[in-house]
Amino acid sequence: MGTFGVVFKAVDPSNEIVAIKKMKSKYKSLEEVNVLREIKCLKKLEHPNIVKLKEVILANSELYMVFDYLDCNLYQVYTRAKESNRTLT
Numbered sequence: 001m002g003t004f005g006v007v008f009k010a011v012d013p014s015n016e017i018v019a020i021k022k023m024k025s026k027y028k029s030l031e032e033v034n035v036l037r038e039i040k041c042l043k044k045l046e047h048p049n050i051v052k053l054k055e056v057i058l059a060n061s062e063l064y065m066v067f068d069y070l071d072c073n074l075y076q077v078y079t080r081a082k083e084s085n086r087t088l089t
Contacts, residue, residue: 004023
C-alpha cells in the first residue's frame, strides 16, 4: 500500500491483465478528478517508458485508475539491477 492508494492486479472484460490503483481520497465528481495533476499528466503522456493510463473510474466517491499491467515497480527494477551489478564484480 502506498501513500495515496493501493494497486491491485485484475483482469478486464477483454481478458487483459491490468493494474487498478484505488486512491485513498474521496471525490465528489469526475470534474474534480479531471483537474488532478496526476490525471491530467497521465492522460497526455505517451511514451514507451511511462505506464499507460487506460481508464479513470469514479464509483461511490472512490477513484480507480486502470493502467497497463507491469510485473514490477521502479524500485524493484532498481534493486534487481543493483544486485546483478554486485554479482558481476
